[in-house]
Amino acid sequence: MQITFWGVRGSYPVPGAATVRYGGQTSCVEARSAGGDCLIVDAGTGMRALGNKLVREANAPMHHHVLLSHVHWDHIQGLPFFSPAYVPGTKISVYALLTAADELHQVIGGITRHEFFPMPLEAVPAQFEFHQVEPGVDFTLGAFHITPIALNHPFGSVGYRIDCDGSSWAYVSDTAPFTEVLHKQHFLSGVEQLSDDDRVALAAMREALVRRLAGVDTVVYDTHFLPDEYARFPHYGHSTPDQALEICAEAKVRRLVLYHHAPSHGDEQMDRIAADYLGKGAAVGIDVLTSFEGMTLPIGDEGTLI
Amino acid sequence: MRIRFWGVRGSFAMSGRDFLRYGGNTTSVELVTAAGERLLIDLGTGATELAKTLMGGEFGKGQGQLPILLSHTHLDHIQGLPFFTPFFIKGNQIRILGANPISGLSLEATLQNQLAPHYSPLNGLENLAAGVSIETIQPGAALEVPGFEIETGAVPHGSMWTTAYRITADGKTVAYLSDVEYPSYEDPLEVALSLARGADLLIHDAMHADHDYELRRGWGHSPAAAGVVVAERAGAKKLALFHHSPDATDDMIDEVVARTTARTAVPVFAAAEGSYLDV
Incomplete structure (x- = not known):
């Protein structure tokens, strides 16, 4: 298996000279099995370039599987620009957590309503289907066995x-x-006082995450903030590399990949972050890599690039 | 009047080496009068760059005032809204003016939907700390904005309409016609000619190189040649090609400029991110 990063940025796409090396497009990762099965995780703006590649390579219309962590704009904005959607005969299955009262097809289709995009999802040639995921309820797609994990993010998110x-x-x-x-279903203007129930919920979420990650080869983790930035915005729903390292060390994973970079972190700052955390990771026995657009990683000790 | 392009790309923000000279951010254009009054058109990702500059001044202190005109609410024209930091400072007064996107749906409801809880942690316009007013305009009507005289008109954009603007300040006029496709580009609609008449600068949709246009006719965007016809017939003094295709690299835009320049006496340039022009 290998994974390729098509978008590594958080929040919104960041063009310009400062993001040429790490990339400016938002969340999208492609996994490939040794047998060639493809799985797409998140549909941020990186998905446009991935779609163009898939169309170039395809001999026939494909069935694509897309796992969504959640439906904030930076994780779904690439979907209307995913060129396989415009190839007749294509099937696109989307898997996501229900974070709002609306059905998934309404929420995800809502970004292509007339006021936002020229062509609604119902009108594109590809056939879409939507599947709701539940934390802890695993499922299989081709060569991939998938377990959703609850995460702590405004209105909910899954890993x-x-x-x-x-x-x-x-x-x-x-x-x-x-x-x-503890993120819930309401807007936070700052940190709220935690109740005892909240602490219990947080501890349970953390424990389940560590348990699910136990022994995983490579963990791609939201490390949007540096510690001083996190201190100013603890209610924004993102982590630091230090917090990711703590979880990964407990779960005894081999490798941590820093991901969902803040829009304000230019290439030179990303170089410093990469060097700093390579060292901090080594100190706790974890190989820390910093993702950049276009990076392909073999997964597993024996992994080779396909 | 000084005009500054903060985002010039159409449809999709493009990062990477091939887009450095003209820029990859989606549409946002700032106008400032000699007296310092400011007006913004469209809230694409380019607005996030402007925001950094604004926050260093009165907007960082909650004393900023800004009117923003929207051409329409397709995502590339509003995707910078949730990240436009002056919205997060109490005291700033920001007006968003635009037409209702489609019949039966208000501008305010559309922007609320953009910030709906599943799409954005902001969870609604009411959570923006700044004072924000959403003002629905009727295309064709004149607008009152301090320092600027504004005329408006509806122009066709695929299956919908967008609002085009004619903006006059300091005795100079800028026409903004982004996201427009005429039934025939050789024969632009009177509403466009009227808004561009005698303008000192015409900013016009040039999504497609002329040779690519036939493949994309009906998608709501113009070939570069459309702006030339409007500029010549309306007597505009200068033409800025705008809303560049996400597939157009810097070198491709250079070629479009060269070919367009060769066919008209009107001075032509391609709008480039970060550049400014004293009209």
Whole structure:
């Protein structure tokens, strides 16, 4: 199995000279099994370039599977620009957590309503289907065995553990740490006082995450903030590399990949972050890589690029 | 009047080496009068760059005032809204003016839907700390904005309409016609000619290179040649090609400019992110 990063940025796409090397497009990762099965995780703006590649490579219309962590704009904005959707005969299955009262097809189709986009989802040639996921309820798609994991993010979000070809990786984005803030179904203008129930809920979420990540080869983690930035915005729903390292060390994973970079972190700052956390990871026995657009990683000790 | 392009890309923000000179941010254009009154058109990702500059001044202190005109609410024209930091500072007064996007749906409801809880943690316009007013305009009507005289008109954009603007300040006029496709680009609609008449600068949709246009006729955007016809017939003094295709690299835009320049006596340039022009 291998994974390729098509978008590594958080919040919104960031063009310009400062993002040429790490990339400016938002969340989208492609997993490939040794047998060639494809799985797409998140549909941020990186999905446009992935779609163009898939159309170039395809001999016939495909069935694409897309796992969504949640439906904030930066994780779904690429979907209307995913060129396989405009190829007749294509099927696109979307898997997501229900974070609002509306049905998934209404929420995800809502971004292509007339006022936002020229062509509604119902009118595109591809056939779409939507599947609701539940934390802890695993399922299989081709060569991939997938376990959704509840995360701590405004209005809810899920990570995924993905087992395939005798190894595993996990996608843990977007999430806040599990200490100061419990995200619920309302807007937070700042940190709210935690109740005892909230603390219990946070501890349970953290415990389940560590348990699901146990022994995973590679963990891709929301490390949007540096510690000083997190201190100013603890209620935004994102983590620091230090918080990711703490979880990964407990779960004894081999490798941590920093992901969902803040829009304000330019290439030079990303170089410093990469170097700093490579060292901090080494100190606790974890190989820390910093994702950039276009990066392909083999998964597992014996992994080779396909 | 000084005009500054903060985002010039159409449809989709493009990052990477091939888009550095003209820029990859989606549409946002700032106008400032000699007296310092400011007006913004469209809230694409380019607005997030402007926001950084504004926050260094009165907007960072909650003393900023800004009217924003929207051409329409397709995502590339509003995707910067949730990240436009002056909205997060109490005391700033921001007006968003635009037409209702489709019949039966208000501008306010559309922007609320953009910030709906599943799509954005902001969970609604009411959670923006700044004072925000959403003002529905009727295309064709004149607008009152301090420092600027504004005329408006509806122009066709695929299966919908967008609002085009004619903006006059300091005795100079800028026409903004982004996201428009005429039934025939050789024969632009009178509403466009009227808004562009004698303008010192015409900013016009040039999504497609002329040779690509036939493949995309009916999608709601113009070939570069459309702006030329409007500029020539309306007597506009200068033409800015705008709303560049996400597939157009810097070198491709250079070629479009060269070919367009060769066919008209009107001075032509391609709008580039970060550049400004004293009209």
